[in-house]
Amino acid sequence: MTSPLILVNLKTYRESTGNRAHMIAQAAEIVSRESGVTIGIAPTFIDLHPLCHHFDIPVYAQHVDGCDPGANTGHITVEAIKTAGAAGSLVNHSECRLTLADIEASVRGLRDHKLISVICSNNESTSAGAAALAPDYVAIEPPELIGSGVSVSKANPEIIRRSVAAVRAVSPSVKVLTGAGIQSGECVRIAVDLGTDGVLLASSVVKSKEPAAVLRDLVSKL
Amino acid sequence: MTSPLILVNLKTYRESTGNRAHMIAQAAEIVSRESGVTIGIAPTFIDLHPLCHHFDIPVYAQHVDGCDPGANTGHITVEAIKTAGAAGSLVNHSECRLTLADIEASVRGLRDHKLISVICSNNESTSAGAAALAPDYVAIEPPELIGSGVSVSKANPEIIRRSVAAVRAVSPSVKVLTGAGIQSGECVRIAVDLGTDGVLLASSVVKSKEPAAVLRDLVSKL
Amino acid sequence: MTSPLILVNLKTYRESTGNRAHMIAQAAEIVSRESGVTIGIAPTFIDLHPLCHHFDIPVYAQHVDGCDPGANTGHITVEAIKTAGAAGSLVNHSECRLTLADIEASVRGLRDHKLISVICSNNESTSAGAAALAPDYVAIEPPELIGSGVSVSKANPEIIRRSVAAVRAVSPSVKVLTGAGIQSGECVRIAVDLGTDGVLLASSVVKSKEPAAVLRDLVSKL
Amino acid sequence: MTSPLILVNLKTYRESTGNRAHMIAQAAEIVSRESGVTIGIAPTFIDLHPLCHHFDIPVYAQHVDGCDPGANTGHITVEAIKTAGAAGSLVNHSECRLTLADIEASVRGLRDHKLISVICSNNESTSAGAAALAPDYVAIEPPELIGSGVSVSKANPEIIRRSVAAVRAVSPSVKVLTGAGIQSGECVRIAVDLGTDGVLLASSVVKSKEPAAVLRDLVSKL
Numbered sequence A, B, C, D: 001m002t003s004p005l006i007l008v009n010l011k012t013y014r015e016s017t018g019n020r021a022h023m024i025a026q027a028a029e030i031v032s033r034e035s036g037v038t039i040g041i042a043p044t045f046i047d048l049h050p051l052c053h054h055f056d057i058p059v060y061a062q063h064v065d066g067c068d069p070g071a072n073t074g075h076i077t078v079e080a081i082k083t084a085g086a087a088g089s090l091v092n093h094s095e096c097r098l099t100l101a102d103i104e105a106s107v108r109g110l111r112d113h114k115l116i117s118v119i120c121s122n123n124e125s126t127s128a129g130a131a132a133l134a135p136d137y138v139a140i141e142p143p144e145l146i147g148s149g150v151s152v153s154k155a156n157p158e159i160i161r162r163s164v165a166a167v168r169a170v171s172p173s174v175k176v177l178t179g180a181g182i183q184s185g186e187c188v189r190i191a192v193d194l195g196t197d198g199v200l201l202a203s204s205v206v207k208s209k210e211p212a213a214v215l216r217d218l219v220s221k222l
Helices: A019-035 A045-055 A078-084 A099-111 A124-131 A157-172 A187-193 A211-218 B019-035 B047-055 B078-084 B100-112 B124-131 B157-170 B186-192 B213-221 C019-035 C046-056 C078-084 C100-112 C123-129 C158-171 C185-193 C211-219 D018-034 D047-054 D078-084 D100-112 D124-131 D157-170 D185-193 D210-220
Strands: A007-009 A038-042 A088-090 A116-121 A137-140 A175-179 A198-201 B004-008 B038-042 B090-091 B116-121 B137-140 B177-180 B198-201 C004-011 C038-042 C087-093 C114-122 C137-140 C175-179 C200-203 D005-009 D037-040 D088-090 D116-121 D136-142 D175-179 D198-201
Touching: A007 A211, A019 A045, A019 A211, A038 C123, A045 A078, A045 D047, A078 A099, A078 D047, A088 A099, A099 B100, A099 B124, A116 A124, A124 A137, A124 B124, A124 D078, A137 A157, A175 A187, A175 B157, A187 A198, A187 A211, B004 B177, B004 B186, B004 B213, B019 B047, B019 B157, B019 B213, B038 B116, B047 B078, B047 B137, B047 C046, B047 C078, B078 B100, B078 C046, B090 B100, B090 C004, B100 B116, B100 D005, B116 B124, B124 B137, B124 B157, B124 C087, B137 B157, B157 B177, B177 B186, B186 B198, B186 B213, C004 C175, C004 C211, C019 C038, C019 C046, C038 D175, C046 C078, C087 C100, C100 C114, C100 C137, C100 D047, C100 D100, C100 D124, C114 C123, C123 C137, C123 C158, C123 D100, C123 D124, C185 C200, D005 D088, D005 D210, D018 D037, D018 D047, D018 D210, D037 D136, D047 D078, D078 D100, D088 D100, D088 D136, D100 D116, D116 D124, D124 D136, D124 D157, D136 D157, D157 D175, D175 D185, D185 D198
Parallel strands: A007 A038, A007 A198, A088 A116, A116 A137, A137 A175, A175 A198, B004 B038, B004 B198, B090 B116, B116 B137, B137 B177, B177 B198, C004 C038, C004 C200, C087 C114, C114 C137, C137 C175, C175 C200, D005 D037, D005 D198, D088 D116, D116 D136, D136 D175, D175 D198
Antiparallel strands: none
């Protein structure tokens, strides 16, 4: 059985770009070694290569385009993030929504390059739709709880339970992450008990003055 | 067993708006009565109500938004098309792509109002993703063949066969339409033989000087 | 000198679609006749033709695409709204934002068909940018005040004053509408005194049980 | 008088990412030193920091978002490209179109951070609209000529001439670049003679086996 994945989305917060991204990555690496739990981070495109270079933890892009290399100004190709050393990418985050055709192209590109794909979804039905595209992970994030400080694990365990069932019905091999409002080891424990394979979170780690302490708490009940 | 559906997308061609939409609708109604085959049309929003009012054939919107009535300038709500008399709507046509979240909201809105949803998809994988959203139909239109004059039935039957299988694997109750390049009764026959429940087409009917003749040919081998 | 324009955006509120759109249109026509002030309405695409047909007041589309008739499923062409009888169209409303290239194409299409264009803008600088595209009107709507119940005339007259100056600097012939939070004759009076040529508003008329009374108040100080 | 700017958009071509971006940057730096002409490059986000770090030529982002640092997964903030060492950014490239509101926010963000903004436009009218947003440069690229191998300087000098006039009428301080199909010193010479302040180009440098030779030719008639 795989260890759960704690995936920290660094977004574009001032507290998590440049030097501070390095500090959070370092905290993640330390806590991951201590605990044996896989902790990944998803920095900005600009921080992607340096973090891949300096740390052993898996580093994810926050978004990737499914287009081939070519005349695609402003886009991020799968080849580019692979060359940078990324382990995979978020796809269709609620702050970066894509068309169905583009999600599929990104996931296919990631698969073709042997990178991990994490499609973000907003409810039970889109979780099933995402699962049908055969990504590695579907991360369920009820939009109303993102950044709310209210954990989906506690506020709406039913949506997690139903989404896991919906994903499993489409494809038993697709793993599920619980997102939105995750902030403590208890949230992570509930998420795993609900049948998911880890969590996707951001502000509770990024905004903390002691990311290592938050990360230690997050893995404490696994 | 349901009769196959011939769904004619009128797009915004000059040959298929205003009075000419009425002429095509009339041809569709006549041929439908003669043959017993269901022929639907999808006119512009502006032609939607008058066509629903004057004809007995099913009339579809070309697009619908999943948002509720409210502060949504320029949008088309499900309530609006239902009030206009629509039987359903295309969703995510290749010329009007939506995010996964928006596709799901549109399909859910249509279902809640007991209207028929037809999600357009571009390949096998997105057909499966669309099927997971539980629409009434998935219409597979390989983008490279749309408006090409080359029928997907003949050029790429494998994509149809595989898409049907992919849709069935996700949900046996979702019906499939074959789109892109459909132009003759033979194309329709092949589409049905490949396991689909009808066709979605546009230019071969719209651009014809005798839409009734084309429609008669389309239903001739059913 | 032209009379100011009171332009009522009906959006997709339940209170302003179908029969209720007709009631508001009728109120607008009556108050316009009584007062001599031009009152226009912008209904949904589906209500556009019937309202143009039944009323003498100018009827605007809420959005229009700059594309030519053709393979543009789900789009609204300028030809379509002209055939329906529209006087013009809103373009780039905050709830229906367009790219710069698409705004220009829509405005050009409206001009080519001798229809009135109203580009919505969000601040002084985009008002100047919109004016450079040579529309008939630029409607300034600070996003934070839309639907707020707080009138931009009172809350932020400076943004109106500066936007008028910015528009005039680019093109003296482009007229300006004041939008966001307009709800009374006093708001309209201030808007006109600030140098604008009328107002764009929605909820205060649409949500009222007596639209005619609100409209009478709106024109009362002109 | 400023020297003209030769701005090379590296897009996401395989020939211009990673190590190959370094090779083109080096060629640009050498030819710039030889000739005294400013040559800038616009690499992918991932190559941005390393190229800024290793070369003295101005390095531009291909796109930047106007949003503040924060919860904006997958976005690129102005702060991020400034920290990376960028001189400025392209905005609204034809392969990465933005809404008017977003273009304005990006340009304002760049100005606030003392970075150079280059808004891409597609015709005379959008060039004027772009100029009204007070960027440093407007780069006119008729879409039908991008990547065509046909130089706008030769194929359509009138669009350049009229766009320069339109930009000047709105703001004399905004500089203009000629884009689309630029491939030789003669194209650059014509572009400058038409009153523009340089060129924006991509494939003729990127696809060449000897970028330095192409760059030498490009600056040869200045």
